[in-house]
Amino acid sequence: MSETAEDTEFELPQLYKHHVFACYTQRSAGHPRGSCGAVEAQPLWDRMGKALEAQRLTDIGFTASGCLGFCNAGPLMVVYPEGVWYRPTTAEDIDEIVESHFKQGKRVDRLVVVLTRR
Amino acid sequence: MSETAEDTEFELPQLYKHHVFACYTQRSAGHPRGSCGAVEAQPLWDRMGKALEAQRLTDIGFTASGCLGFCNAGPLMVVYPEGVWYRPTTAEDIDEIVESHFKQGKRVDRLVVVLTRR
Numbered sequence: 397m398s399e400t401a402e403d404t405e406f407e408l409p410q411l412y413k414h415h416v417f418a419c420y421t422q423r424s425a426g427h428p429r430g431s432c433g434a435v436e437a438q439p440l441w442d443r444m445g446k447a448l449e450a451q452r453l454t455d456i457g458f459t460a461s462g463c464l465g466f467c468n469a470g471p472l473m474v475v476y477p478e479g480v481w482y483r484p485t486t487a488e489d490i491d492e493i494v495e496s497h498f499k500q501g502k503r504v505d506r507l508v509v510v511l512t513r514r
Numbered sequence: 515m516s517e518t519a520e521d522t523e524f525e526l527p528q529l530y531k532h533h534v535f536a537c538y539t540q541r542s543a544g545h546p547r548g549s550c551g552a553v554e555a556q557p558l559w560d561r562m563g564k565a566l567e568a569q570r571l572t573d574i575g576f577t578a579s580g581c582l583g584f585c586n587a588g589p590l591m592v593v594y595p596e597g598v599w600y601r602p603t604t605a606e607d608i609d610e611i612v613e614s615h616f617k618q619g620k621r622v623d624r625l626v627v628v629l630t631r632r
Contacts, residue, residue, distance in 0.1 A: 410597045411629050454631060460580035476594035479528045511529050513572060
């Protein structure tokens with residue numbers, strides 16, 4: 397049998413220009429791991445979701461996620477395919493990510509976090 | 515003021531070789547939208563998570579997600595940065611994705627779903 401793996405490596409059409417995953421994990425206030433929810437992430441993500449909808453940015457996917465694994469770095473979100481991790485903390489941060497990254501394609505470096513696997 | 519956007523477009527180090535998001539949404543059996551949970555997705559995702567851990571594939575990120583938005587195409591998962599959407603339905607499908615895609619870098623075309631935005 398011949399090797400056919402290469403045959404399958406055509407590019408698939410991409411569903412989204414950017415696909416955002418935002419951590420909605422909520423642990424109790426005293427939990428030792430903390431959580432994005434404990435540092436008020438949810439209102440930020442809700443603002444982002446509403447902005448995408450209001451501005452009809454239908455090529456931006458937005459998905460609530462469980463724990464992204466770096467709980468002390470939250471509020472945490474990641475944007476693919478580019479693999480950019482952001483830590484926004486204010487409504488203005490959210491608006492800047494939407495305007496700059498999603499609409500203009502310019503990463504917001506001041507909000508980027510570079511994480512390292514443990 | 516000069517345009518500095520280009521200055522920021524260096525490549526960031528990537529946290530994961532592949533980052534999987536698997537839908538854990540569970541709606542009730544009679545819900546009109548259905549859900550990945552209603553078609554027995556959770557045992558599949560649990561198997562995947564355990565396989566990654568058992569085989570120490572620490573460069574593969576695995577995150578539980580909320581609804582990925584194509585409920586009648588579930589069980590649904592997406593792998594980034596390549597943006598490959600899979601619909602596995604058996605334990606063997608999960609094992610093949612782990613072995614072929616994650617370990618050998620060969621997409622499993624028979625399990626791919628190509629979705630279109632509504």
